[in-house]
Amino acid sequence: MRIVSCVTDPYEIPVLKKIGADEIYIAYSKILNYGEAMSFKSLADVISCVKLAKKNKLKIHLAANGIASKKETITLAGMIGDIKKIIDIGIDGLIVSNVGILKIIKKERINVNLHLSSVNPVFNTYALDFFHSNFGLSRVILPNQLSARESEGIINYAKEKKIETEVFYFKFFGCPxxxxxxxxxxxxxxxxxxxxxxxxxxxxxxxxxxxxxxxxxxxxxxxxxxxxxxxxxxxxxxxRILNVSSFFDFYSMGVNFVKYGSRTDSSNLKFYKVKVIRKAIDRLSELTAKYDLSEAKIRFMESFK
Amino acid sequence: MEYGIKLNYSDLKNINALGEKLKKYDWVYFGSEFCENLLDLYSDADNILKKFKNKKICFLTPIITDRYADKLLYIIKKIFYTNNRKIEVTANDFGTINILTGRFPEVKINIGRHLSKHFFSFKKDAIKFHTEFSIYAAKYFKELGIKRYEISGYNKIPKTNFHKAKKIDFNITMFYPYTLLSTTRTCLIGLNDIKPEETIEKIKCNKECLCCDYVVKTEKIKEELIVSQNSTFVKAEFDRNMEKGLSKIKVDRIVFSVSP
Incomplete structure (x- = not known):
């Protein structure tokens, strides 16, 4: 399981790499993103981040998962133009939720890896099939209101269709x-x-x-x-459904990524949280290598008592 | 203008209480609008339909997980064939839309109140497409044959930005008087606490929400909240006198909810 971390300042990138992040994602104010918090204001910042990510051998994705916007200046044509520019700069994936954006990306044959955001949550295999069949996904981010066992069908479908899967870390995202x-x-x-x-x-x-x-x-x-x-x-x-037990199960079912996405956290808090997640994944790796799954699960859960 | 009435499970049990009042409604809406754990109650949907022989029917469906997908299909099949293939189904899940467009292309699909939030933003005095992308999404859904969106009620004609979508043919059904705020999979009412170490194979619903709904009074806001099943509502006053103006904002059907 690899770690995807949000980034709100370019200087965070090499630090997050050192701490154990495997991928990062950013938001840009001219691209509709969920919450719109701590988005980079200039394209120059976005370019900086992409360059730093490449230098540190980190994949970098762009959040384009906004559904609503307080800004009436964001237009369809303008935003698609900006998305194309950022893809040319070298972004690795686009995190999307709005069906309209997915449709336009397909219509204009914009070639980019699409990650379906948890802001448009997929609770069943048919929903994932709807999005994958119609728009072609590279990754799906599962909602935290679905347990690992409930997600089994979705995860199996994703594996079959070579769609990567991503979940949130149970300690840092728990809204019901x-x-x-x-x-x-x-x-x-x-x-x-x-x-x-x-x-x-x-x-x-x-x-x-x-x-x-x-x-x-x-x-x-x-x-x-x-x-x-x-x-x-x-x-x-x-x-809360996303508890320690469910997180273990997601790990053992082969979910590919865990996301840390609190963009309003300070840089130091981001570093702390990514360290915590890295420690948890390393522990999972160690336990599952040494014990059978049920024993590993008991020991993993004990670490959180 | 068409008129509908939304009946919850307990309403269906006391249908005689409605008596003559039912006559004035063209449409009967029933089903589980927000919670999949209550879909079981509608397994005998074909028998329920017999109570409404001369009414147009819309079956309400919630967010679903894989666990209830087959159950949903089973119920829709029953209603579809019992009602001579003439039903509408309200979908609050893209998976439901996928199932219906694939297996029941004759069924008219409505976008339910939960899923409508993907397209519209709602304020006390306004309903607007979020962005140009939402309009584009509505255009795409029109191509799929979906052109009816369900929303909660208002106490005066809301402002809209529908002029931006004048090339798209769509209609709105307005439910009143309970305005949907939020929905959760693990409800506030009928579910035991979940321990951190508990393995969740499925939601263990006790269906305790069927007993009653709850009014919440707080000093934080003027309005009362209502917790019903797995959703939270506020009550909106609905002025029937504004009906004439509703057609200007694409509302051609209003549905009265006996309970939230």
Whole structure:
């Protein structure tokens, strides 16, 4: 399993290489990317990153996985033109989610490796087949709301079609709401009484706990369920599927890459997290070489207790 | 304007309670719009259909994993043949679209409220195509025969940017009065906590959400949230007087949800 790390400053590249990243990805402000955080503002920066990546023998990909944009200046023609320029510079892959972008890339016969982003999550083999048959994928990034065992069909299909697979690291990405489709943070559909950046998934943080009532007046749900809903509504939503067990299973099923993608993290935090992931993968490699899978899994999980 | 009513499983059990009110609706929407774990409840969809002999039918489908793909196919096949091949299916998953276009090309596919977020951004007073790429995506879907998008309701005519897509023929179905905010695979209600070391072969759903939905009152926002099954909603006021204006924004069907 190899590591893909985000990069938001060219100087991070040789450091990440030394720490153990195998590939990197960047975002450019003129290319629609999810979150739009810490995107490089100039093409010169993008060129710098590509050159440094090549010098350090790292593959480099470009995030083009935005669905919405606050910038009305990004036009279809403009963005496709920029994508073509960046491909000519030597980017190795494009991370995409929008069906419209995929369609145009195909129509214009733009020759680039396509990675399907988790922002357009694939939860079943038919969905992966839809995208691969229609647009031709090189890689699929699995959503963190799908366990390894649930992904078996998808992973087998990907292996058969020679599509690389990528997952997130379980400790650094755990939102239970469907990525790319969630309105719990963007304030568009409700009116804030208290100004806050926090999403509605954490109602109890920083304020009085939310209260829960039965919607149906003549029904009294059990105390156990009320408490469960209360806890989840106030403190971060429903259970996480991408746990340590699932991560081990992804590794043993041969998933090719693990992504670390918090672009808003400082450089030092990025270095720390990539080191953590590298350590985990090295540990997995060591354990699976020495023990059978069930023993290796027990020992791996123990390291996180 | 066409009128529809969305019935959840518990509504279907109490269909007689609706009585004469059902007459005014052209369409009946049923199914599991957001949660695959509830698809089992619709295994006898052909019997459900018998309650709605003179109604047009739309079957709502959720995000699915491989585990439920066959079940989904089984149910759609039943409805398709029971209803003389005339049904619409709402898809919230590209996999469902793949299944339907491949095996049931006669079925009209609608883009559901979850998947519509791939095309549109929603604000309290507006619905817009995200970008020119979203318009291009809608054009591509039109080529696949998909031209109906489902959205949640508004309390006044929202602003749109649909003039940018005037070359694309598409329509909108507006559901009211519950506005979808977010969906999760592991729901807030009917699922035990998952331990870090637990191997998840499948979601162990207790179907405890069937008991009731939950209102959430918080000081953080003005509105109440509603947690229903695996999704969270806010309630939007819907003014029936604005119906005449809805056709200007491509809405030609409105669907009343008895519950979220």
């Amino acid at each position: 709401y469907i990525n790319g489709f969630c309105y719990m943070h963007n304030n568009s559909l409700y009116t804030r009484n208290i100004k806050s950046e926090r999403g509605l998934c954490l109602l109890g943080k920083g304020s009085k706990k939310a209260r829960i009532y039965s919607f149906n007046n003549n029904i009294n749900p059990s105390k156990k369920i009320i408490e469960r809903v209360m806890e989840r509504v106030n403190f971060g939503g429903s259970p």
